[in-house]
Structures are given as structure tokens and as C-alpha cells.
Amino acid sequence: MNREKESIRSLEPYVTNPTVCSVKLDANEGNSELYLDLLKNLANSDITLNYYPDDSYTDLKKAINAYVGYEPKNITVGNGSSELLDLCIKTFVDKDETILSLDPTFSMYSIYAQVFSAKYIGAKAEDDFVLNVDSIIEEIKESDPKLVILCNPNNPTGTLLTKDEVRKIVKSTDALIALDEAYMEFSDESLIDEVMEYDNLLIVKTLSKAFSLAGIRAGYIVANEGLITSIEKVRAPYNLNSLSAYIATKALEQKERMYDYIKDVKEQREVIYNALVDLNVKTYKSGANFVFFKSDIEDLQKKLVEKDVLIRKFSGKLDGYYRISIGTKEQNQKFLEAFKSIM
Numbered sequence: 001m002n003r004e005k006e007s008i009r010s011l012e013p014y015v016t017n018p019t020v021c022s023v024k025l026d027a028n029e030g031n032s033e034l035y036l037d038l039l040k041n042l043a044n045s046d047i048t049l050n051y052y053p054d055d056s057y058t059d060l061k062k063a064i065n066a067y068v069g070y071e072p073k074n075i076t077v078g079n080g081s082s083e084l085l086d087l088c089i090k091t092f093v094d095k096d097e098t099i100l101s102l103d104p105t106f107s108m109y110s111i112y113a114q115v116f117s118a119k120y121i122g123a124k125a126e127d128d129f130v131l132n133v134d135s136i137i138e139e140i141k142e143s144d145p146k147l148v149i150l151c152n153p154n155n156p157t158g159t160l161l162t163k164d165e166v167r168k169i170v171k172s173t174d175a176l177i178a179l180d181e182a183y184m185e186f187s188d189e190s191l192i193d194e195v196m197e198y199d200n201l202l203i204v205k206t207l208s209k210a211f212s213l214a215g216i217r218a219g220y221i222v223a224n225e226g227l228i229t230s231i232e233k234v235r236a237p238y239n240l241n242s243l244s245a246y247i248a249t250k251a252l253e254q255k256e257r258m259y260d261y262i263k264d265v266k267e268q269r270e271v272i273y274n275a276l277v278d279l280n281v282k283t284y285k286s287g288a289n290f291v292f293f294k295s296d297i298e299d300l301q302k303k304l305v306e307k308d309v310l311i312r313k314f315s316g317k318l319d320g321y322y323r324i325s326i327g328t329k330e331q332n333q334k335f336l337e338a339f340k341s342i343m
């Protein structure tokens with residue numbers, strides 16, 4: 001007997017790659033050392049384990065305020081931005097209403113949409129994954145979505161929309177725009193400074209990428225008070241655990257480290273991009289902490305794994321495309337050496 005609700009029957013569980021390689025560049029994770037001392041300092045913190053977390057997340061919101069400049073009433077925190085994107089759909093989209101995003105983009109958006117029986121449309125990118133803002137606006141007009149999810153810079157292509165392009169989309173519609181700026185620290189086109197000027201814009205942020213804290217699952221949304229109040233109705237109390245909230249707070253208080261790190265990543269991104277282009281590999285300019293490329297080498301991912309390097313391989317419509325996260329200089333060199341030897 002199939003007890004599953006109708007909407008999820010065609011889904012498969014999300015599978016992450018269990019392969020272990022010493023050079024792990026498949027999931028856009030940051031630097032393992034960046035905030036490692038915070039873990040060691042946990043023992044000396046005043047965290048309590050018997051009490052529930054402070055559900056107002058006062059300290060964390062204070063630290064987020066120092067980073068983005070907004071008050072607690074304009075912030076919701078969550079267990080990774082994954083939970084927050086899920087919360088946005090739970091809060092704003094009913095069964096059979098439409099969610100519009102990009103194609104290709106982060107695969108979780110369509111999965112969350114399906115779980116809530118929403119319709120999902122991906123606005124197709126043009127050749128070479130170029131995003132045409134006017135055709136996105138046209139698709140929004142035609143499909144009249146309740147929610148538009150825009151990933152900028154986009155995962156997995158790395159494509160970056162300018163502030164003006166995103167503004168144009170936000171102003172073109174009454175639909176709510178959830179702008180996923182998970183990778184925006186690696187570029188300079190954030191709309192975060194002006195998010196309060198729009199009544200239909202919320203920005204989803206994570207500590208998983210630039211802050212290199214994917215393991216603690218911490219993210220936040222900033223938006224006007226009305227939108228935040230709606231999300232707060234749906235958010236489960238204590239959704240972020242005390243240990244994660246504490247580490248997130250401390251990391252935000254020491255954001256200078258993160259700025260040094262993103263400087264390195266941007267330099268290394270150029271190195272990898274140029275090296276791949278020099279090898280005549282079709283490579284895409286990226287605004288994020290990864291580079292997307294196409295290769296006809298058969299079983300490239302497997303061959304790299306044999307050389308102890310793990311990158312992300314895509315399938316289906318993106319068969320033949322790969323994404324390599326920007327690692328340390330040494331990791332990137334190991335990737336390039338392995339890649340050259342396979343060629």
C-alpha cells in the first residue's frame with residue numbers, strides 16, 4: 001500500500017555523493033579552517049543544553065544587524081537557507097499556485113514546490129546559459145506566479161545578474177520575489193541595501209558558503225516587517241539549535257576573516273577559469289565560488305575520483321557539464337594537474 005501523498009510519488013530522495021576524496025570540490029563548501037577555532041571554543045562558552053534556544057535569536061540577530069544593517073523585525077533565521085526557502089513556499093504558496101524560477105537553477109526549488117503541490121515553471125536561459133531579463137519578465141507576465149525564486153549568482157552556472165537587471169524584474173511584477181543570494185559575497189550585485197524599498201522582495205542568505213559554515217546549517221531572510229511577520233507564523237519555534245546559533249553569531253562578529261577568504265576565492269576563480277580556457281575547455285564566467293564547464297571527456301568525474309579529486313557532475317539536460325568549487329590554491333592545483341593528465 002502506498003501511503004505517500006499524491007504530490008510526492010514521482011520524487012526520488014535527494015542523494016548526495018558519498019564518494020570520499022581528499023580534494024573535495026563538489027558542493028561549494030568553504031575553507032575547513034576559516035572558523036574552526038569556534039568549534040574548539042564551544043567548550044568555554046556559556047551555552048546551556050537543557051534550555052531551549054532563545055527563540056528571538058537576539059544575539060544572532062544583533063550580529064546579522066551588524067553585517068546587513070537591519071533590525072530584528074526585518075530578520076528571520078533558519079536551519080540553513082534550505083529551510084527558509086521551504087518556509088517561503090509554505091507561507092506564500094497554496095496548492096496549484098505557480099512558482100517561477102530559472103532553468104537551470106538550484107534543484108531544491110522545484111522539489112519544495114512539488115511537495116506543496118505548487119506548479120513550477122523554470123524560465124529557460126538562452127544559449128550559453130545567458131539570462132535574458134526581458135524574457136524572464138515576459139514569462140512572469142504570462143504565468144502570473146505567486147512566488148518567483150531567483151538565484152543570483154545562479155547555481156550551477158555561476159551567471160550573475162546586475163542590480164539593475166534584478167531591480168527591473170522586481171519592479172515589473174506584484175509577485176513576491178525570493179532572491180537567493182547564497183553566493184553574493186563572491187560578487188558585488190547585491191540588492192540587500194535596498195530590500196526594504198520593495199514590498200515584494202525578500203532576500204535569502206546563508207552562512208554555508210562565504211562563511212564556510214555549511215555544517216552548522218544557518219541562514220536568514222531579510223525583508224520588510226509584513227513579510228517577516230507572515231513567515232514567523234509558519235516558522236517552527238527553536239528551529240535553529242543553540243550550538244549553531246552561537247557559532248553563527250561568533251562568525252558574523254569576526255567577518256573580516258570571511259572578507260579575506262572571499263578575496264582569495266575570487267583570485268583562485270580567475271586562475272581556474274583561465275587555466276580551463278587555456279586548455280580549450282568551454283568554461284563559463286562565474287560570480288560565485290565555483291566554475292561551471294563542459295567537457296566531452298568520457299567518465300570525467302570518475303577519472304578525477306581515481307586521482308582523489310571530487311567535482312560535481314550533472315546529468316539529464318546538463319549531461320556533459322561539471323561544476324568545480326574553488327578550493328585552496330593547493331586543491332585547485334591538484335584538480336588542474338589531474339585534469340590535464342586525464343586530457
Ligand SMILES: *Cc1c(COP(=O)(O)O)cnc(C)c1O
Nearest residue numbers: 080081082106155182206208219
Ligand atoms: C548552497 C546553496 C544554498 C545554501 O543552502 P543552506 O541550506 O543554507 O546550506 C542556498 N541556495 C543555493 C542556490 C545554494 O547553492
